[in-house]
Amino acid sequence: MDKALEGVRILDFTHVQSGPTCTQLLAWFGADVIKVERPGGGDVTRSQLRDVPDADSLYFTMLNHNKRSITLDTKNPKGKEVLEALIKSCDVLVENFAPGVLDRMGFDWNRIQSLNPRMIVASIKGFGPGPFADCKVYENVAQCVGGSASTTGFSDGPPTVTGAQIGDSGTGLHLALGIVTALYHRTHSGRGQKVSVAMQDSVLNLCRVKLRDQQRLSHGPLKEYPQFGEGKPFGEATPRAGNASGGGQPGWILKCKGWETDPNAYIYFITQAPVWPKICQVIGKPEWATDPEYAKADARLNKLSSIFNTIEEWTKTKTKFEVMSICNPLDIPCGPILSMKEIAEDQSLRATGTVVEVDHPVRGSYLTVGNPIKLSDSKSEVRRSPLLGEHTDEILTKVLGYNEQELTEIRDSGALEPVIKQAAE
Numbered sequence: 001m002d003k004a005l006e007g008v009r010i011l012d013f014t015h016v017q018s019g020p021t022c023t024q025l026l027a028w029f030g031a032d033v034i035k036v037e038r039p040g041g042g043d044v045t046r047s048q049l050r051d052v053p054d055a056d057s058l059y060f061t062m063l064n065h066n067k068r069s070i071t072l073d074t075k076n077p078k079g080k081e082v083l084e085a086l087i088k089s090c091d092v093l094v095e096n097f098a099p100g101v102l103d104r105m106g107f108d109w110n111r112i113q114s115l116n117p118r119m120i121v122a123s124i125k126g127f128g129p130g131p132f133a134d135c136k137v138y139e140n141v142a143q144c145v146g147g148s149a150s151t152t153g154f155s156d157g158p159p160t161v162t163g164a165q166i167g168d169s170g171t172g173l174h175l176a177l178g179i180v181t182a183l184y185h186r187t188h189s190g191r192g193q194k195v196s197v198a199m200q201d202s203v204l205n206l207c208r209v210k211l212r213d214q215q216r217l218s219h220g221p222l223k224e225y226p227q228f229g230e231g232k233p234f235g236e237a238t239p240r241a242g243n244a245s246g247g248g249q250p251g252w253i254l255k256c257k258g259w260e261t262d263p264n265a266y267i268y269f270i271t272q273a274p275v276w277p278k279i280c281q282v283i284g285k286p287e288w289a290t291d292p293e294y295a296k297a298d299a300r301l302n303k304l305s306s307i308f309n310t311i312e313e314w315t316k317t318k319t320k321f322e323v324m325s326i327c328n329p330l331d332i333p334c335g336p337i338l339s340m341k342e343i344a345e346d347q348s349l350r351a352t353g354t355v356v357e358v359d360h361p362v363r364g365s366y367l368t369v370g371n372p373i374k375l376s377d378s379k380s381e382v383r384r385s386p387l388l389g390e391h392t393d394e395i396l397t398k399v400l401g402y403n404e405q406e407l408t409e410i411r412d413s414g415a416l417e418p419v420i421k422q423a424a425e
């Protein structure tokens with residue numbers, strides 16, 4: 001079956017997490033992704049968090065499926081020539097180097113455009129233009145500067161980062177959309193363009209409801225936040241809402257049977273207004289359905305914490321899955337807190353290809369997350385990540401068309417070899 005992005009060739013100059021998530025998505029959709037890595041070590045994540053000696057780490061393998069790898073020293077003159085050839089034969093260059101790296105390498109926008117006017121150059125940086133434009137940024141920094149950390153956690157605790165990689169993988173997703181949009185634009189403009197995404201901006205985009213609340217604050221307290229009912233005053237900025245959504249559907253994480261020993265014996269429970277009478281029945285408080293203090297959603301806002309405490313008395317008598325099976329038929333929205341172990345063992349996620357088992361020649365088989373975006377006519381299959389430089393010869397000869405003699409010249413130039421830094425005398 002044809003793949004949606006078949007025929008699109010990506011020069012993948014990405015490393016660590018943010019960029020690789022983007023190019024992995026494009027590869028899953030069928031793009032030919034050529035990952036250019038520094039000879040010797042390659043992407044630094046190959047050897048980070050290693051769990052199997054000498055094998056590429058899960059950090060690397062889980063972010064680089066369906067790609068080909070070429071090792072090339074792009075600071076070597078011959079390496080630069082090969083990079084030029086790659087730029088001429090690819091549709092998109094994706095990079096997430098620190099600010100200025102590509103320019104220092106000698107490949108700024110003007111140079112790339114002169115080599116290939118149809119090329120789309122897609123970049124991730126920590127910040128957009130402004131006072132912090134030159135800063136290096138990692139996941140948790142992005143979460144902090146994008147507004148996520150100040151709005152995550154409990155109102156009486158410190159700012160908190162979240163396990164969801166919204167700074168890295170979230171930015172990669174944004175960039176992938178920018179790239180396919182620019183590819184579409186190129187179909188009628190005939191030209192490439194720059195696609196830039198800042199991690200700060202991506203995180204903020206995902207936190208836009210908190211900027212909404214920031215502005216609502218100037219019109220009075222945020223009644224959907226638990227601290228309203230608890231009588232705690234609001235400050236000048238959107239506070240941390242604990243496990244409340246802070247939106248139109250009050251919810252909280254409640255203990256379930258076994259919580260004393262199982263750290264994940266909890267359920268997220270939402271008191272959606274239309275099903276309030278059913279909730280009252282289920283938790284043994286039928287009188288709340290008609291009591292004016294509880295019957296209407298607005299009346300409940302100043303006592304959300306005590307309402308959830310009462311619901312919890314009921315959920316504590318059931319396992320999280322029992323609560324789910326009682327509430328689901330009644331259309332009461334709730335979700336068990338699933339551990340990564342439970343997710344890894346979930347057969348329905350295996351069946352949809354969301355959790356996939358992949359075989360790797362060095363590390364053996366491992367689990368990964370497949371493409372979460374399902375296209376009906378362009379199914380994604382997950383192929384293992386490439387070994388370092390696994391496709392160097394194949395790309396030099398079959399993609400770039402170098403003959404044996406040219407190949408020898410490239411090899412002799414040292415462009416495919418690690419640069420050994422001499423210790424300063």
Ligand code: CAO
Nearest residue numbers: 016017018037038072073074075096097098126136137139
């Ligand atoms: N051949 C030769 N040199 C190469 C090369 C190759 N194939 N690939 C990379 N390099 C060189 C670069 O030219 C650069 O050299 P100079 O600094 O001398 O110009 C050098 O490798 C390091 O690049 P870097 O500064 O991007 O890498 P770093 O480890 O110091 O920083 C990071 C990493 C992620 C902080 C930085 O790249 C960054 O801020 N990126 C943008 C934001 C981002 O994506 N962050 C998310 C990271 S995932 O959590």
